[in-house]
């Protein structure tokens with residue numbers, strides 16, 4: 611049977627992708643950010659999954675105000691990096707896993723979460739920056755990401771957005787779906803976006819280290835309490851784009867302890883301020 615072995619959490623700041631693509635990783639501003647992911651890159655090599663289920667948000671790239679799916683699962687065989695205004699990032703295309711995607715869609719919809727099924731879409735920095743941070747730079751043509759990736763897009767851009775509690779419960783349903791897939795696959799689930807940031811209005815530039823660190827503590831030790839954080843608290847404390855953090859709860863809800871199993875082991879915790887307008891947070895939790 612397939613099983614979720616670990617969850618990875620990381621911010622997805624687009625300027626991080628640009629710093630990588632433009633060879634700026636050793637500049638004093640960026641060096642501490644990339645250094646913070648050296649552990650994770652080695653860990654991913656040592657703990658190579660068969661599939662990554664990557665929870666992220668689209669930033670009006672594949673979707674627009676024309677169409678706003680709350681939860682959308684990619685079921686395609688491959689996904690191209692999107693053109694976000696400066697051309698597509700020079701990174702490899704993303705190879706999907708249509709069979710596991712279709713199975714998860716079937717199981718999760720039967721568990722009463724109505725997913726949108728997406729057979730064709732491009733993926734933006736929300737998905738490619740976490741891959742770059744964890745896998746390092748890859749040649750766009752000769753290189754490849756280490757394994758197939760299932761993109762799972764969550765609407766955190768246009769209200770109404772899903773609650774943290776609903777995301778946490780959705781994670782539980784995804785874990786059940788994976789566990790009922792009849793092939794011996796090692797699956798990681800990644801929750802991305804966050805941490806505190808606000809990109810517009812009078813509070814643009816807001817960063818809240820206290821909130822972020824309390825969120826990391828809760829996510830590790832008391833995810834049920836983290837699932838109780840309300841929209842208004844995210845926006846007030848973590849800024850308008852801090853709401854991206856609800857996506858971390860999907861990954862956390864898929865860990866064994868959320869279904870009564872053993873608590874995960876936190877093997878990595880990293881926090882850095884700032885990267886562009888954003889606080890960068892990163893965790894790795896292993897199921898024991």
Ligand code: DHB
Pocket residue numbers: 622623624625669804807809851885886887888
């Ligand atoms: C920034 C952060 C984001 O999450 C995003 O989607 C776009 C920009 C920033 O920090 O500039």
Ligand code: FE
Pocket residue numbers: 622669736803851854
């Ligand atoms: Fe974002």
